[in-house]
Amino acid sequence: MRSRLENRVPPPILMLACGALAWGLAENGIGVMPSATWLRPSGFIVAVIGLALNLIPKMQFRRSRTTVNPLSPGRASHLVTGGIYRYSRNPMYLGQACIVLGLALGLQLATALLPVAVFVVYITYLQILPEERVLSRKFPTAFAQMRRRTRRWL
Secondary structure, X not given: OHHHHOOOOOHHHHHHHHHHHHHHHHHOOOOEOOOOOOHHHHHHHHHHHHHHHHHHHHHHHHHOOXXXXXXOXXXXXXXXXXXXXXXXXXXXXXXXXXHHHHHHHHOOEOOOHHHHHHHHHHHHHHHHHHHHHHHHHHXXXXXXXXXXXXXXXX
């Protein structure tokens, strides 16, 4: 079952689904902290950081003339290891997780980490690990070096 789900759901769709989960929790009053209005500006800042973490790597991929399609990691023509990729092997997914967290914080959810945890677990097991298997076969030396010096998330 797991292998059938690998690389099937586009990460932006999963991000939207987790955002909908946060929204649904807030709409039903589950975990909402009405007195925590300070979370709104914090959520906005986290979401903006997430947007930057999502867009900057896409520009790096385009400059490197390699695919940005997460559903087809085998089409990668180049392993991007510079720029933001010196700090995280998955800055786009980190950015999407930040967007979900920012939304949850903006909705003043005490349960803000729940939709983020769903996103991180799903993306790690059904997107990142399959991508890493492909990249390690396609770029064995370069990807092994990247794995040694750069963390998966942060």
